[in-house]
Structure formats: C-alpha cells, structure tokens
Amino acid sequence: MAERLLRADARRNRARVLEVAAHVFATEGLSVSVHEIARRAGVGTGTVSRHFPTKDDLVTAVLLTLTADLVAEADALAATEDPGGAFFAFLGSLVRAGAAHRGLARELTGAGAAAGAVEVRARALLVRAQEVGAVRPDVCYADVAALVTGCTTREGGPLETVVGVLCDGLRHTTRPREDNSA
Amino acid sequence: MAERLLRADARRNRARVLEVAAHVFATEGLSVSVHEIARRAGVGTGTVSRHFPTKDDLVTAVLLTLTADLVAEADALAATEDPGGAFFAFLGSLVRAGAAHRGLARELTGAGAAAGAVEVRARALLVRAQEVGAVRPDVCYADVAALVTGCTTREGGPLETVVGVLCDGLRHTTRPREDNSA
C-alpha cells in the first residue's frame, strides 16, 4: 500500500480530491475540469496532478474506489448457496452504485482497466445463475450491462421498480413468451 | 415555418448540415467539433452558426429530426385497438432509434424541448397499456425511459434480447413476484 507511506496531510488531500472528484463526476459528468475539482477540494491544480498525473488517472482512481466495495460484495455472494439470489442481489447493488455515481455508470460495468474486476465477477455470477436455471439462457453479459446502465439513469425516484422490472425480465420462466417484435 | 422563407440554397445547406450532424453525433458522440461537422458538410463554420446559433441548437435540431418519425409512428399506434401491442411496439422503435443515434439516446426519451413530443406520446401509450392490464401498474414513465436508454447502449450485438427482457419485465403478470430486495 503506497498510501500508507504518504504523509498524513498528503493522504488527506488525496482522499479529499478523490471524494470531490467522485461527487462531481457523479453529479456533473466527466467533463468537469481538473481546475474545478481542485478548486472545490481546496487545493492547487498541481496537487491534483501530483496524485493523479492525468485526468484519466483520476477517473480511474474514482472508479477503483467504487469498485472495491462491489468486488467484495460479489465475492461474498459467489460463496452463497443460491446462485439466482446472488445474481439478482448483485444486480441491485450494481444499479445502486451506478445511480449514485451516474457519470461513471458506463465505465462501472465495462471492461476499462479499473472496472474489469467488477465485470469479471458479474459475468461469473450470471453464468452460475443461468446454469441453475434462475436466469433465462438467451441473455449475455453485454445485455445485462446495458440494462443495468439504463437503470442507473433513473432520476428523481426510487430504483426499486426499475430493478424489479429488470429482474422479472431476466428471470427464467416456463411461460410461453409473447412476441415483442416490432 | 421560417424554412419556407429560406432561399433554396440556404435550405439545402441547412438540410445537409443536419444530415451530417445526425450521422456524426450518432457514430462519434456529441463531442465532435462544429468545425468538423461543417467540414464534412462542405460548408463554412459560419454557415452552421447561421442556421444553428449554438451547438446546442444544432443538437436540438437533430433530435427534432429523429423525433418526427417516432411521433408519426406513435400517433398511428395510438389509433390501434391493441394498447399492449402498441406500447411494446413503440418501445422497440424507441430503442432502435436510440441505438442508431447513441449520442442522442438520453435526450430522445427525455423532456428536452426537442424530444418532448415523443415523451408525451410515449406516456400516453404507457397509460393506455396499463389501463387494459397489459403492463404492470407500478411502473411510471421515468422507469420506462431509463430502461429504454439502457437498451440503446447495447453495443456489438442484436437488440432483440435486451428488448425482449425489457418487455417481459414490464408485462403484467398474475404470478406472485419474487422478492428482489438486496
């Protein structure tokens, strides 16, 4: 942990920048300038650059922060006896995390270096849930990722309904499916 | 209609810019520069600015172009005898339109001045489908819009599955719903 080696004030600044960046990316998108982030964090622009040499590094670091919890949760769920429940539970967590950080939602489920760890686990949970017949077999991870991304864009209201719809749609069913072709 | 008053060449330029902008926004996102659009349209930057004073105006105009077809379709479907089928059909069209113009998908279903006409009609189709019990009563338009937006982000594969999941999830069912709480 290189962070352990940073001086107390540096660690505090780094954390503050990360926090501000996470908030600002979440609420205003990735296009917010590094200057603005520095200003809101109460540090000089150079301080941001020192901790995160490029803006991309900063985005990645924010993503890593978000993914840490998700990865832990995914690993816990993977050890569960109920593959279906595990998958659907993780789906909800993904949506909530993405919704809380809207600007980063796309990256969260994607294959970017930072978020890859989440994707790997989400894929595994999906496969396992399909193997036990809890999730319809015709969906692939890309389908799920797209729908999750969509759920995260739900603004100004609770996420439950939208997640509920998504889960119901994904659940395996023996009912004959109706035709939805346009 | 101010367009009636434009000279023939001006009207042609306006149309060409709109066409090019729609294409590049769809394929490369909204970050493409106005210069680049002008260049590809074979006009000067000033010509773009004359017809669309700000870049935002250009985006809005492109949206209006896209929505015209959707509005027509929605109106046709609204005259149909089958509210459920009408709604699900429109859902597919929305997704396809959004996917074909990825950079604008978010605005398509939203309340922006440009896309409001689509939203009004989509809301009406939803309500009617819910009234006849074809769509679960607990979803609201914002839920649907979010999920549609998600579907449009499905890259590198067919949209059918993702739309299918969405429709299945939205369909009204008497089966007891399972608990998806995290």
Add this chain to the structure above:
Amino acid sequence: MAERLLRADARRNRARVLEVAAHVFATEGLSVSVHEIARRAGVGTGTVSRHFPTKDDLVTAVLLTLTADLVAEADALAATEDPGGAFFAFLGSLVRAGAAHRGLARELTGAGAAAGAVEVRARALLVRAQEVGAVRPDVCYADVAALVTGCTTREGGPLETVVGVLCDGLRHTTRPREDNSA
C-alpha cells in the same frame, strides 16, 4: 502555393506572425511562448495556432523562410567555375544568416526537415572545394557545421574576422602544420 489562396488579411497575419516569430526566436531563443508571440504580433493565440498548428511548425516555418534565400544562393554558387570561392562565399552567407537569427543557427546547418535543403547544398559545395584542393581534405561537413555555428554566436561586433579565421583555417595549405595537441 497555398498561400496564394489565403485571403489578404489572413496572409498578412500569417506573414506578421512569421516575422515576429523570426525576430523573437532570433533575439530571445526558442523558449519564448506562443502567447507572447501572438501578443507581439497583435493577434489572438488561436490565430497563431491556425497558421502553425504546433509550436514546432512555427519554428520550422521560420527556418524555411530563412533557408529559401540560402538555398537559392547555394544553387547559384554551385554553377560557378570556382569551387573554392563558391564554398567560402557560402560559408560567409551561412554565418550571416545564422547570426541574424541566433536562436535558429543550430537548426540551420542541421538535418532538421526544414533545413535539410541547406545541408545538402553545403555538403556538395564542400566536397567540390575539397576535390579541387581548395579546402583541406581532413575536414568533414560536421566540422564545418560546428564552426559555422560558433561564428554565429559572435555578438556585438563584425563577423568578418571570425569568418576570416575560419576560412584561413579551412584552406588547404602545403605548409607543414604545427602541432596543436594539448
């Protein structure tokens, strides 16, 4: 000539920027900022960038301006009957050009894309002068280039002496050379 196609005012601005840049590079070196050059030329920074997308392009353009005359002169001298005289005359011109644009002297004799045309001609003149015995055979172009560069750094006085020394040193002689080893 693309320049011919520029509007009159654009051509004037381009020329003005080039002129200012040449002056400023000559007197203050290449480290002067593009902003400063724009300011002194009385144009916006964007105007400089439009004509010379990168700073390097600007430097190259200034060099090209300088080299044009030298190339013409070298070609004229190459057609002369007196290889020795041609070479020594060109040497003087090189030094004068370099001294007048000190910041660029190094690039002038070098192999940079812009100045390569000068180098090619200087090499040819040197070889021809050596072939007729007018220049000592043990020097190579790199030696000459270094010495020319040195002459250009002569500040606050006439260049004649320094060029004279250089020419005398380069001239072929049958006198036994004295030992200069340290």
Add this chain to the structure above:
Amino acid sequence: MAERLLRADARRNRARVLEVAAHVFATEGLSVSVHEIARRAGVGTGTVSRHFPTKDDLVTAVLLTLTADLVAEADALAATEDPGGAFFAFLGSLVRAGAAHRGLARELTGAGAAAGAVEVRARALLVRAQEVGAVRPDVCYADVAALVTGCTTREGGPLETVVGVLCDGLRHTTRPREDNSA
C-alpha cells in the same frame, strides 16, 4: 567559504547534487527539471533548493566547478615561456571542457559571474600570444570565444580536426591572406 560551516552530511549532499547536475546538464541540457536532478541525486527537492535557491544558482555553481580546473591550468600556462603554445593549448582545453559539458559551453567562455575567471585568463593568454606574434593581431577575445563555442558543438566525432582548423586559422602568418568577402 560558507562550505566550511556546513555539517558533514550537508556538504556531502551539496557535492552530490552538484555532481549529478553537472552530469545531466552536460548530457541532456539545461532543460532537465530540478525534480529530476534531486531524484537522481537521491535527495529531496527542498535540499537542492536549500543549497541552490534558484535553478540559475545551480547552473552557476556547476559552471564554477568546471572552471576551477581551467583556471588552474590557465595560471600554469601563463607562467610558461611560450605564449603561443600556452594559448593554443588552453584553446584545446576550453574546447574539450565545453564539449564535455555541452549545455554549459556558451556560459563557459562568457562573462557570466561564474565563468568570468576563465575569461580573464583566456584574454590574458590571447594578448600575450598576440604580442609575440603567434596569433594574428586582428582577432579579439569575442572572436575566439565564439569559435571555441562552435567547436564544442561538434557531435559524434573527434574534436581534433575542428580544433586544428581553429588554431590554423588563428595562427599568425606572413602569407598574403586571400579575400573571403562574400
């Protein structure tokens, strides 16, 4: 000498920084950052700044280091019986020192505060050599300094030829000089 008052470790740090700076300035030019020098010297940036408050001070100090040897040599040569030999020998040393520290060559022969001691001695050697007729009487120190600077820019090859040319050009001769005017 303030150095006498420094603690042993401080003196060691100062020497190490100087040594590293001399090396990197010589091989990579003056544009290398102070951070980089500190890093290679294994000290903090603050330590560099403590010993050399500004970057310019550091450059000057490096120059002073280089000049020490040259000053000693010049003094030894000045006590010699052969003014001509002394001058030409020193010329060679100057060139070699400059070539070994290319980034500093310009300053070495100049009137900068650091290198003034060298200049004073070089001037004296020149005058004496001219007085005994070993060096042509029409050159002044500025001429010599410029030519020496040029020699130091000779890259990728031996310095002997270039120094040889310079010495031959400077040597007094009774031969009628040819006309080098352009």
Add this chain to the structure above:
DNA sequence: TATGAATGAGGGTTCATTCAT
C-alpha cells in the same frame, strides 16, 4: 537540516462563436 507535498503561474493547444470579407 532534509523532506517532498503543495502551490499556481504559465506552457501549448482546442474550439464554440463572431465578424470582416
């Protein structure tokens, strides 16, 4: 003293917008 984190002015460059031609 030594450290290296913090600073912030300034670097080169891009681009939406304006306006003379």
Add this chain to the structure above:
DNA sequence: CATGAATGAACCCTCATTCAT
C-alpha cells in the same frame, strides 16, 4: 447569405519554488 479567419477563454499538464512536517 456564405465564408473561414480571428478570437480568447478554457483545457490539461509541467515545474521552479515554498513551507509544513
């Protein structure tokens, strides 16, 4: 009207210098 040159604010990033630890 069409043009595209001009504008200048804003972008991300670097680095000499300062100062709390």
